[in-house]
Amino acid sequence: MRSEPVTWSPVAAQAASLLEEATDLLVLHRDFAAALERCEAGCDSLGTASGTSPVPESSAEVKCSLCVVGIQALAEMNRWREVLSWVLQYYHDPEHLPPKVLELCILLYSKVKEPQVMLEVGSSWFRDQSNKRLPEYGSLLELYLLHALLPLGRFEAAEELVRSCDVFDSEQQQAFLGTISESRCQWTQREDRYSAAEQQEDTATETLLGAVSQKLLAMLTFLRRALRSMSSHFSLLPYKKMLLATFLLYLVVVRLDPASPTSLPFIYKLVQLFRQAWAAVSSPVHRSPVQD
Template structure:
């Protein structure tokens, strides 16, 4: 695939002379672009099957150099791939650059790719303001479509907020449970230490009495004679 892509690129850069040659050159360039795109699609699928999806974007950009030049089909596959492996942030800047390009805005696939970018990149990443700006600034969608997309964004924002609140509540409960366990352990430790210190005077008193007894017995001759 790599060798064929290089040959395709060289052929597309070849110069043609004359009217017929110019027409043939245009057809050849178009055909070369289609072949190049098809080979990239096959390459993306092969890398994904080999679990080398991390290399896909850099591999594709070796042949198209900048995100704006990616064919719609290649961009679509990249968005879907990185969304499936839960790494949509990889396509955040790439998709944004492609959608801002004026040439790409005239393509028939622009609307579907914008929708794909919204649903699989911006919304999963919580980029709600950017999504709203993109929809409002898009001339491809009519007012009804814009309202529908804005409604989807609003719903996704609400779900995101609910998940954040649930996550925060779960963390607070976990922290409270941890504090309770630590408090119980501290209380048990304090009780154990308190009982230990309470026993110390009693032990000292017994020891002092025993020592006193030994001194009296050993120093008093009358007591010794009794024995």
């Protein structure tokens, strides 16, 4: 019995034509922006998958292919951060993502070292009952474990997914659980090595700070002794001589008007008197007084 050819609706045929243009722009012409525009136009013409109204199989395949080409175009333009949000414009709910689109997203965010982006999406997709009946479920779950959950240390979530997966038989489940256990041990060893290295770095920093603080303490001790010596030296000067010098300086600078002619002889006498007082003040303390 001959199978009937697939009939394309006008919308699906138009989207398929846009898909062909986008593929040529991506592969042959390397015009990634134009390829992305064709993909967006094709997806917009097909509408969004709401999950309630069935989508013709031909339209679903074209839409999935358009998203695949769009993801590749975004990645080529280094706009990989927009990939997931761009895809979810056309598949509102994460659990409605086609297996091929989900696979590309997992691999892409794993390659750019951002696997945490796929945690929430993957959790919703793999817990959906309708997705568990898909033939790609087992291989996608393995991909999700190796490229998202285990690199992030989500070992409990990985074990829960494996145990709740009806696709795996007991032997496969044990193999995956063994992989999870091995990955957990490696994770713990890396954390121990990192903690040891961090502790050594902290010890070296404390040693360096200790040496610096000792030098600073020695400098402060020396400065304190110098200040104490200076203060003790100045405390030995007679207060009368200090007061006399201060008073003379006050008269010369503040009280007298140097521009006044009558003040010149008196200023000259005060200067002479100030010089004598300063010589007496700055003379060694231990010098014996002059005998009359």
